[in-house]
Amino acid sequence: MGKGAVVGTAVVVCAAAAAAVGVAVVVSRRRRRRREAEDERKRKAAAVVEEVERAFSTPTALLRGIADAMVEEMERGLRADLQAPLKMLISYVDNLPTGMEFRFRFGGNGNVGLFQIGYGALMDEHGLFYALDLGGTNFRVIRVQLGGREKRVVKQQYEEVSIPPHLMVGTSTELFDFIAAELEKFVRTEGEDFHLPDGKQRELGFTFSFPVHQTSISSGTLIKWTKGFCINGAVGEDVVAELSRAIERQGLDMKVTALVNDTVGTLAGGRYVDNDVVAAVILGTGTNAAYVEHANAIPKWNGLLPKSGNMVINMEWGNFRSDKLPLSEYDNALDFESLNPGEQVYEKMISGMYLGEIVRRILLKLAREASLFGDVVPPKLEQLFVLRTPDMSAMHHDTSHDLKHLGSKLKDILGVPDTSLEARYITLHVCDLVAERGARLAAAGIYGILKKLGKDKLPNDFSQQRTVVAMDGGLYEHYKKFSACLEATLTDLLGEEAASSVIVKLANDGSGIGAALLAASHSQYAEAA
Numbered sequence: 001m002g003k004g005a006v007v008g009t010a011v012v013v014c015a016a017a018a019a020a021v022g023v024a025v026v027v028s029r030r031r032r033r034r035r036e037a038e039d040e041r042k043r044k045a046a047a048v049v050e051e052v053e054r055a056f057s058t059p060t061a062l063l064r065g066i067a068d069a070m071v072e073e074m075e076r077g078l079r080a081d082l083q084a085p086l087k088m089l090i091s092y093v094d095n096l097p098t099g100m101e102f103r104f105r106f107g108g109n110g111n112v113g114l115f116q117i118g119y120g121a122l123m124d125e126h127g128l129f130y131a132l133d134l135g136g137t138n139f140r141v142i143r144v145q146l147g148g149r150e151k152r153v154v155k156q157q158y159e160e161v162s163i164p165p166h167l168m169v170g171t172s173t174e175l176f177d178f179i180a181a182e183l184e185k186f187v188r189t190e191g192e193d194f195h196l197p198d199g200k201q202r203e204l205g206f207t208f209s210f211p212v213h214q215t216s217i218s219s220g221t222l223i224k225w226t227k228g229f230c231i232n233g234a235v236g237e238d239v240v241a242e243l244s245r246a247i248e249r250q251g252l253d254m255k256v257t258a259l260v261n262d263t264v265g266t267l268a269g270g271r272y273v274d275n276d277v278v279a280a281v282i283l284g285t286g287t288n289a290a291y292v293e294h295a296n297a298i299p300k301w302n303g304l305l306p307k308s309g310n311m312v313i314n315m316e317w318g319n320f321r322s323d324k325l326p327l328s329e330y331d332n333a334l335d336f337e338s339l340n341p342g343e344q345v346y347e348k349m350i351s352g353m354y355l356g357e358i359v360r361r362i363l364l365k366l367a368r369e370a371s372l373f374g375d376v377v378p379p380k381l382e383q384l385f386v387l388r389t390p391d392m393s394a395m396h397h398d399t400s401h402d403l404k405h406l407g408s409k410l411k412d413i414l415g416v417p418d419t420s421l422e423a424r425y426i427t428l429h430v431c432d433l434v435a436e437r438g439a440r441l442a443a444a445g446i447y448g449i450l451k452k453l454g455k456d457k458l459p460n461d462f463s464q465q466r467t468v469v470a471m472d473g474g475l476y477e478h479y480k481k482f483s484a485c486l487e488a489t490l491t492d493l494l495g496e497e498a499a500s501s502v503i504v505k506l507a508n509d510g511s512g513i514g515a516a517l518l519a520a521s522h523s524q525y526a527e528a529a
């Protein structure tokens, strides 16, 4: 090869080498920029997560303050302070279903006595009774054959119907006609096991899971809608009259003999099987609590003192608010865009309708500011309520090492084909933060009720004390990490010793039985019995 060719080849080789070096430099710069961008993205994600950890923290001392604030608001509501956030509604249920109990009690002077204890009337109810339980997501029609003192609940049947969303925002007549039509269909399937004596009218206990200003055990006017309901023309109307008219339009011969909130129904159903039930808490689509108050501790009660000396109060605790509540930017934005801005502040931090939505809002911020799900924010993540609490629960309970179930949930819901392991772990952590805050706040509310009742400590006379809180609602029943955290927090607040006398137990579907029992105990035929 001539000299010129050699030089030429050398030049080409050098040029190629230079190009290669140039490319390498460009590639390494790109890699460095990508690495720097990735580091920056991770820093942003960590900053958002740390901010949520701070905003959502509920140290025990704060929970104690919230419980005290709950007690103060309970007192305020019992004084009929019109500005009170807790309505503390009189239920007109002053005689809970119960049994006669014989229990050993250690008297103050240390001797052991056999005392007969019985609160209110024994539920010696017989007959066929219906209940209708209208909740925030579904409603149930129930029939119960009662067999009196010995047989108690002989047989019960129920059907659950999802409430079509359009009826939640339609008219009152459309909603009640739909409900009455389902009730009429259910009655037609009565069958041989249930029998109504000739000449008797069917009677119904109506469980209505919204705040009602009751004017009697079987009448009351709707104060406001909550959760996903917003029906014009119903507020201020008597819900029993509305339902009765719809039942008539169905040609059904049935009388509503009791109207109760689902917390009151759960308390009645709970007490029917356990005399020590003093309160009932619902953690479902919404949240609320009822408890047994001493009638002489209700300043706004100007009726006759009930024989039992007690009155069940529907707290409507979902509307609790306090400057101690750890409200975040996500809560404020959710509230602003809700059907009832400024209302139900406590409920929006705790209950099933909202937990998933809070998680969505946090993930949306992470997607926008830290590209958690890639450079493009998944369009479905912008959609209100696209992430429901049952989905959040399923993700939260994923125990696989690579969170593949959580990943497939994100794919199903957000249309995100594949997520990084980092994104899946951050999503899990966000579910934990939101569920834990809700559970701990609910525990603080229960602790407040126990304090109001003086059941947060063991009695000084060393007598045995057993306090039962009946729980119900799909959130408490199905979200195991939530209910476990609630119970652990309540034990922490009470302290081991006092906690040993408090039992928190699932009273599944207690409100249906409770409503039927109250319908029975207020039957138009009762006095004739």
Ligand SMILES: Nc1ncnc2c1ncn2[C@@H]1O[C@H](COP(=O)(O)OP(=O)(O)O)[C@@H](O)[C@H]1O
Binding pocket: 134, 135, 136, 137, 138, 139, 209, 283, 284, 285, 286, 351, 352, 353, 389, 390, 391, 393, 394, 472, 473, 474, 475, 478, 479
């Ligand atoms: N598997 C689940 N995990 C977490 N929450 C659930 C689950 N299933 C249901 N829920 C919550 O429970 C709510 C339904 O509660 P439920 O008491 O059954 O009905 P309602 O609120 O209509 O009375 C749903 O809105 C949902 O938020």
Ligand SMILES: O=P(O)(O)OC[C@H]1O[C@@H](O)[C@H](O)[C@@H](O)[C@@H]1O
Binding pocket: 134, 135, 136, 137, 208, 209, 210, 211, 226, 227, 261, 262, 263, 282, 283, 284, 285, 286, 287, 288, 289, 316, 318, 347, 473
């Ligand atoms: O059973 P649900 O639908 O979860 O309702 C629970 C509570 O939800 C609240 O929004 C209502 O004001 C209460 O009256 C009700 O008890």
